Amino acid sequence: MHRALKIYKILVAQNLKRVMEYKADFFTGAVSFLIDQAIGIAFIFIIFSQIPQLAGFQFEQIVFIYGFSQIPKGIDHLLTDNLWSVGYFIVKKGDFDKYLTRPINPLFHVIAETFQIDAAGELVVGISLMIYAAPHAALCVNALTVTLFVFAIPFCTLIYTSIKIACAAFAFWIKSSGYIIQMLYGMNEFSKYPTTIYSNIIKFFVTYIIPFAFTGYYPALYLMTGENPLFNIGGAVIISMVMLFVSVLIWNKGLKAYESAGS
Amino acid sequence: MNKIRKQYLPFVRAGVQTLIAYRMNFMGFIIGGLIYCFVMYYLWQAVFLSSGDGSFMGFSMTDMVVYIFLSNVTGQLTFSSASNDVGEEIRDGSISMRLIKPVNVDMSYLAAEIGAALMRFAVFAVPVMMGIEIYRYVVCETIMFDLVRFLLYLLSIVLAYLISFRVNLCFGFIAFYVKNLWGIGILKNSIINFLSGSLIPLAFMPEQLKIILEYMPFASMNYTPVMIYMGKYDIDEILFRLAIQAIWALITYALSKLIWFRAVKKLSVQGG
Amino acid sequence: MIYAENLRKEFTKIIKDPGLKGSFKALFKPRKEIVVAADNISFHVPKGEILGFIGPNGAGKSTVIKMLTGILTPTKGQCRINGKNPQNDRKKYVRDIGVVFGQRTQLWWDLPLVETYSVLKEIYEVSDENFKERMSFLNEVLDLKEFIRSPVRTLSLGQRMRADIAASMLHSPKVLFLDEPTIGLDVVVKDNIRRAIMKINQEEQTTVILTTHDISDIELLCDRIVMIDKGKNVYDGSLTELKKNYGQMRELTFECDNECSMSAETFKSGLHLSKDDIFIENDKNVFKIRFNSDVIPVGDMLNYTLSAARVKDIAVRDADIEEIIRRLYKEGAKPNE
Numbered sequence A: 001m002h003r004a005l006k007i008y009k010i011l012v013a014q015n016l017k018r019v020m021e022y023k024a025d026f027f028t029g030a031v032s033f034l035i036d037q038a039i040g041i042a043f044i045f046i047i048f049s050q051i052p053q054l055a056g057f058q059f060e061q062i063v064f065i066y067g068f069s070q071i072p073k074g075i076d077h078l079l080t081d082n083l084w085s086v087g088y089f090i091v092k093k094g095d096f097d098k099y100l101t102r103p104i105n106p107l108f109h110v111i112a113e114t115f116q117i118d119a120a121g122e123l124v125v126g127i128s129l130m131i132y133a134a135p136h137a138a139l140c141v142n143a144l145t146v147t148l149f150v151f152a153i154p155f156c157t158l159i160y161t162s163i164k165i166a167c168a169a170f171a172f173w174i175k176s177s178g179y180i181i182q183m184l185y186g187m188n189e190f191s192k193y194p195t196t197i198y199s200n201i202i203k204f205f206v207t208y209i210i211p212f213a214f215t216g217y218y219p220a221l222y223l224m225t226g227e228n229p230l231f232n233i234g235g236a237v238i239i240s241m242v243m244l245f246v247s248v249l250i251w252n253k254g255l256k257a258y259e260s261a262g263s
Numbered sequence B: 001m002n003k004i005r006k007q008y009l010p011f012v013r014a015g016v017q018t019l020i021a022y023r024m025n026f027m028g029f030i031i032g033g034l035i036y037c038f039v040m041y042y043l044w045q046a047v048f049l050s051s052g053d054g055s056f057m058g059f060s061m062t063d064m065v066v067y068i069f070l071s072n073v074t075g076q077l078t079f080s081s082a083s084n085d086v087g088e089e090i091r092d093g094s095i096s097m098r099l100i101k102p103v104n105v106d107m108s109y110l111a112a113e114i115g116a117a118l119m120r121f122a123v124f125a126v127p128v129m130m131g132i133e134i135y136r137y138v139v140c141e142t143i144m145f146d147l148v149r150f151l152l153y154l155l156s157i158v159l160a161y162l163i164s165f166r167v168n169l170c171f172g173f174i175a176f177y178v179k180n181l182w183g184i185g186i187l188k189n190s191i192i193n194f195l196s197g198s199l200i201p202l203a204f205m206p207e208q209l210k211i212i213l214e215y216m217p218f219a220s221m222n223y224t225p226v227m228i229y230m231g232k233y234d235i236d237e238i239l240f241r242l243a244i245q246a247i248w249a250l251i252t253y254a255l256s257k258l259i260w261f262r263a264v265k266k267l268s269v270q271g272g
Numbered sequence C: 001m002i003y004a005e006n007l008r009k010e011f012t013k014i015i016k017d018p019g020l021k022g023s024f025k026a027l028f029k030p031r032k033e034i035v036v037a038a039d040n041i042s043f044h045v046p047k048g049e050i051l052g053f054i055g056p057n058g059a060g061k062s063t064v065i066k067m068l069t070g071i072l073t074p075t076k077g078q079c080r081i082n083g084k085n086p087q088n089d090r091k092k093y094v095r096d097i098g099v100v101f102g103q104r105t106q107l108w109w110d111l112p113l114v115e116t117y118s119v120l121k122e123i124y125e126v127s128d129e130n131f132k133e134r135m136s137f138l139n140e141v142l143d144l145k146e147f148i149r150s151p152v153r154t155l156s157l158g159q160r161m162r163a164d165i166a167a168s169m170l171h172s173p174k175v176l177f178l179d180e181p182t183i184g185l186d187v188v189v190k191d192n193i194r195r196a197i198m199k200i201n202q203e204e205q206t207t208v209i210l211t212t213h214d215i216s217d218i219e220l221l222c223d224r225i226v227m228i229d230k231g232k233n234v235y236d237g238s239l240t241e242l243k244k245n246y247g248q249m250r251e252l253t254f255e256c257d258n259e260c261s262m263s264a265e266t267f268k269s270g271l272h273l274s275k276d277d278i279f280i281e282n283d284k285n286v287f288k289i290r291f292n293s294d295v296i297p298v299g300d301m302l303n304y305t306l307s308a309a310r311v312k313d314i315a316v317r318d319a320d321i322e323e324i325i326r327r328l329y330k331e332g333a334k335p336n337e
Helices: A002-021 A023-048 A059-080 A082-090 A106-112 A117-136 A143-169 A178-192 A200-209 A217-225 A234-257 B002-021 B023-051 B061-077 B082-092 B095-099 B105-140 B147-176 B181-195 B207-215 B217-221 B223-230 B235-270 C019-028 C061-068 C090-095 C113-123 C128-142 C157-169 C187-204 C215-221 C239-246 C264-271 C298-308 C321-331
Strands: C002-015 C031-045 C050-054 C076-081 C097-101 C175-179 C207-211 C224-229 C232-238 C249-256 C278-283 C286-292 C311-318
Touching: A002 A023, A002 A106, A002 C113, A023 A059, A023 A117, A023 B181, A059 A117, A059 A143, A059 A178, A059 A217, A082 A106, A082 A143, A082 A178, A106 A234, A143 A178, A143 A217, A143 A234, A178 A200, A178 B023, A217 A234, B002 B023, B002 B105, B023 B061, B061 B105, B061 B147, B061 B223, B082 B095, B082 B105, B082 B147, B082 B181, B095 B105, B105 B147, B105 B235, B147 B181, B147 B217, B147 B223, B147 B235, B181 B217, B207 B217, B217 B223, B217 B235, B223 B235, C002 C061, C031 C061, C031 C076, C031 C224, C050 C061, C050 C215, C061 C076, C061 C175, C061 C207, C090 C097, C097 C157, C113 C128, C113 C157, C128 C157, C128 C187, C157 C175, C157 C187, C175 C187, C187 C207, C187 C215, C207 C215, C224 C239, C232 C239, C249 C298, C264 C278, C264 C298, C286 C298, C298 C311
Parallel strands: C031 C232, C050 C207, C050 C224, C097 C175, C175 C207
Antiparallel strands: C002 C031, C002 C076, C224 C232, C249 C286, C249 C311, C278 C286
16 A cells, blocks of 8 residues: 555656646646636526526525546546546556556556646636635535545545546557447536436436536535435435445456557 | 439448437437527526516427527527537648548538538437427417428528638638647637527627627628527528528638648648 | 467458449348368467467467467456466566567657657566666667667657557566568668567577468577468477478579470389479579489489480579478478378
8 A cells, every 4th residue: 555655646647747847738728627617607607697596596506516526536636547548448458567567556557647637627616616606505514424525535536436437447448438438427517407307217217327416416415415325425425435336347348358459 | 413412422421420429429419408598498498587568589399499499499490510620630641641642621521520510410400390389379379380491591590601611621620730639629619500590599689789699700600590480580580690690601611621721731741 | 498388369350242232232241151170270389489370361470479478368268477367367477478579550640759668667567676687688689779769650660660669568578479560671671670589589488489471580580480371280299300201392494495395294204203202483485393312312313314314404402491381381281290
């Protein structure tokens, strides 16, 4: 564990040095995600300029859910962005060879190699929105709710990460799986809004199958109501653990099927 | 003319074949887009339920459903990967391979994309449009499809596509200065989505902003054709909007050419 | 040290017919085919040996190397280094090996070279003390000093290769895999790299497995060669043995006064030779004869030719290893007696 941390630190340090070499890239990335978020908010704002509440939620409450949904997404983006590259080209081009000839876990290695500061865009917007909305969102704040809410964040993040690991691993069989990640990852749109607006089938789907509802709405709902911690928070914990287990299983099977590239 | 056809036909074919070769990618984008449509569908349904009188700034829920899907189809039809393709080729230097072929560089990109766009029209746009018409028929109990409007829509789509292609090309040229293509892509998509009306109908924007946006090139890329198809414009307005599209097509054409000529100079200075 | 036992690797390949129609067909009904990239490959390499691993393009060399380095999982068979198996404990296994793929780099592309070494130091848990010692040794052998502070992307191909070899040697591996380490390099740089490999092998008793298309690499470096073709092991033995088995070919070059028209047929019938024992190349008034000196002594051949043509100049040459390998690639190996 100590060694993993040490390696992680040094890999991240290398990454930051790289970022300093390409400042314009970092700037473009962060600004891009910032603008992307700002537009998302403008969207909600325009809707609420016409209606007082949406499915029983006030403007600030929707903003709070939206803001919170960006936190796990942003943390995952910050830490595991290289999984996209695995899906899109590292496996296809045979560049995965490198990770297999090193005496550390390839999944850890590939993830540690990238520290994606672009994610600052999401995190800054997410945190700002939560700070802005919190006083007006009728939150049920006490030691227990806040603790559980914060406690849930790493697990919410793991839901994103697990989906990416599993999808990226498909590349070991089919060479390029970037589009699968893109497709499933795109479903995080569902996490931004209350699940009560969806039909039952979709609600079931985003709760249990591709459980993005646990990366935004449910934990935020818990902080608003203080009710149902077993489902709203416990659900995120259990589901994320199951997903992580399954995705690592798929990944490890994939490693054995890896075919490299060239003759 | 015949010569041009002969010269660029291989690029069109290559475009179709690339799309087939990366068919799963293509399907991914389409399915991703449809999922997004459904999120929007439910969101707007909630909005309409909350608004009380069943209408929202002149749009009925039926209008909204048509708008969501039609805007997505239009987005697919006017989709251009030029920004990514050009950016990628600038980054790895292979753009110089385009320069040594005796064809017009931007035309070769365009030809390849037309192939892909035709495929998208056949396998995606036609079925979704049929779905939209069936939906409208079921809800309104009359056939809402209008051939003249459809043809005008097609004309508007062609103009929208040309603008989209040129705008994408310009974004692609940013790769001469910044290598973060992913970031550029996100930036480009979110700006275009918002300003072109594919995220939210421009009609819902504050009045002043709406008027400005309707005159910008982004509206010409998505909002205008969708409005034409939905019958929100009368014939005078249609002609006026088509004229604006044509003007933007010319301006963006000139702009991309200008940047390109400057870029080529830079390319030869760097020694390729 | 290294044992490869009946290694076999199969790949599934989707066959696409050419053209648009073919693409459409592949879309709905892909035709699959199993390709055997390596079949029943076995060999053993003792400690400290430099093994040349050769074969024509697409013979399956890389596939075997990738199985030996733990990158590919064999469909059948297994390999062991130091008694360890990559499928059982990959992490322990790869600590003992260093790998260089000539066409690919493991260096951090955008950063100064020295940064790569400091990362690898942590990954392979090299102590500060060892690291210093290692770096000075590698510096001496590979001469990294002049570019160790430059970003990797600015290095020349030769520098990059030296840097890559150093990267793979940092943790003092017992076995070094070099996949085409001299590809694309000029003569002087090739020579540097070869000397470095030799030195590493001599000073540290590092076992080296080397694939190459450059015959000089083999002649200068390798104690033994294993040759595979179409995924099968076709030759395994020392270089001298190879020369003994196949090296009876001699080459005579004649320059004549005028155009001479002696065909292989003339020699075959005149000297009672089979078609494998004689080859003729004719270019105006120069012609080359390659023949098997076991069947017909050089003197006899000379006499016969001199009696038939007016010769101005003669050159005699041993068939070199390149010639032998060319023959092997073309005809396949003779069974080892």
